[in-house]
Each structure stands twice: as structure tokens, then as C-alpha cells.
Amino acid sequence: MKKINLNSEIEELAPDELDYIEQTLLSRAQTVAKLAYAPYSHFHVGAAVLLENGEVLQASNQENASYPVGICAERVVLSYAGANYPSSAPVMLAIVAQREGEEVWAKVSPCGMCRQAINECENRFQKPITLLILCNDAKVHRIKGISQLLPLKFDDFNP
Numbered sequence: 713m714k715k716i717n718l719n720s721e722i723e724e725l726a727p728d729e730l731d732y733i734e735q736t737l738l739s740r741a742q743t744v745a746k747l748a749y750a751p752y753s754h755f756h757v758g759a760a761v762l763l764e765n766g767e768v769l770q771a772s773n774q775e776n777a778s779y780p781v782g783i784c785a786e787r788v789v790l791s792y793a794g795a796n797y798p799s800s801a802p803v804m805l806a807i808v809a810q811r812e813g814e815e816v817w818a819k820v821s822p823c824g825m826c827r828q829a830i831n832e833c834e835n836r837f838q839k840p841i842t843l844l845i846l847c848n849d850a851k852v853h854r855i856k857g858i859s860q861l862l863p864l865k866f867d868d869f870n871p
């Protein structure tokens with residue numbers, strides 16, 4: 713028997729250790745999270761994406777009375793990017809969340825469907841996407857490429 717161990721690398725930083733564009737992305741995600749349409753979960757998520765051409769786009773989660781119809785912030789912004797900038801690769805994606813009525817930022821981690829959508833973007837443009845996840849007001853996780861969060865996905869299962 714052979715054992716296969718999977719390792720993921722996550723960089724943990726204080727917000728002031730991020731560079732200017734990283735801080736800008738987080739700040740754009742925080743601003744747009746306040747515009748979330750989340751009357752069912754009361755969980756407001758913001759996602760901001762940096763494209764290769766320097767453009768920054770942002771979006772929030774959009775829920776629906778029929779719950780599964782709702783769309784996560786990450787997929788709203790990546791779909792918008794793909795639809796409007798089909799020639800510019802997304803290179804960085806910042807994700808933040810806040811519970812309605814709270815001041816502090818909540819820990820968020822992209823759901824499985826969003827991980828798959830991020831993977832599709834990486835494949836489409838043949839470029840890894842760096843994720844910035846705000847864990848709380850003092851801690852950010854920087855993750856270089858979706859493979860760190862989605863190992864053994866269909867397209868790279870090659871034992």
C-alpha cells in the first residue's frame with residue numbers, strides 16, 4: 713500500500729502586511745459586501761477580482777426565496793468578469809463576509825461550487841488565481857491557486 717498525503721499552503725498575514733493592490737481589493741470587497749442581497753441568511757459576502765488588465769470588479773451574494781437559486785459573491789463577480797472581459801484573466805480574488813448587524817468581519821471560505829468555478833477560470837485563462845480571505849479584522853489568508861483548496865479535482869486526478 714502507498715499513502716498519498718495532500719498538503720495545502722496558506723499564507724497568514726496581518727492586513728498591513730499586504731501590498732497596495734491587495735489592500736485595495738479587500739477594501740472594495742468590504743464596501744460591496746454592504747450591498748449584499750441576503751434577506752434569508754443575513755450573511756453578507758463581498759468579492760473583488762483583479763484582472764490582468766488592472767481592472768477591479770466587485771460583487772456581493774444575491775439570494776432567492778427559492779434558496780438554491782441564490783448565487784455566492786465569488787460566482788457573481790467571476791461570471792461578470794468572464795462575460796465582460798473575456799480576454800483578461802482574473803489574477804486575484806478577495807473575499808470578505810459580515811453578519812447583518814455586526815461590525816466585525818466574519819471568517820468565510822469559498823463553498824465547493826465556488827471552488828469549482830474558480831478552477832474553471834484558472835483553466836480558461838491558464839493562470840492561477842491568488843485568493844485573499846479576510847478571516848477577521850486582524851488576519852488575512854493568502855492562497856496561491858485553487859489547487860490549495862480543491863485538491864484532486866476531476867481534471868488533475870492522475871495517480
Ligand code: THU
Binds near residue numbers: 753756757821823
Ligand atoms: N456565500 C457567499 O457568497 N460566498 C461564500 O464563500 C460562502 C457563502 C453566501 C451564500 C449565501 O447567500 C450566504 O452566503 C450564506 O450561505
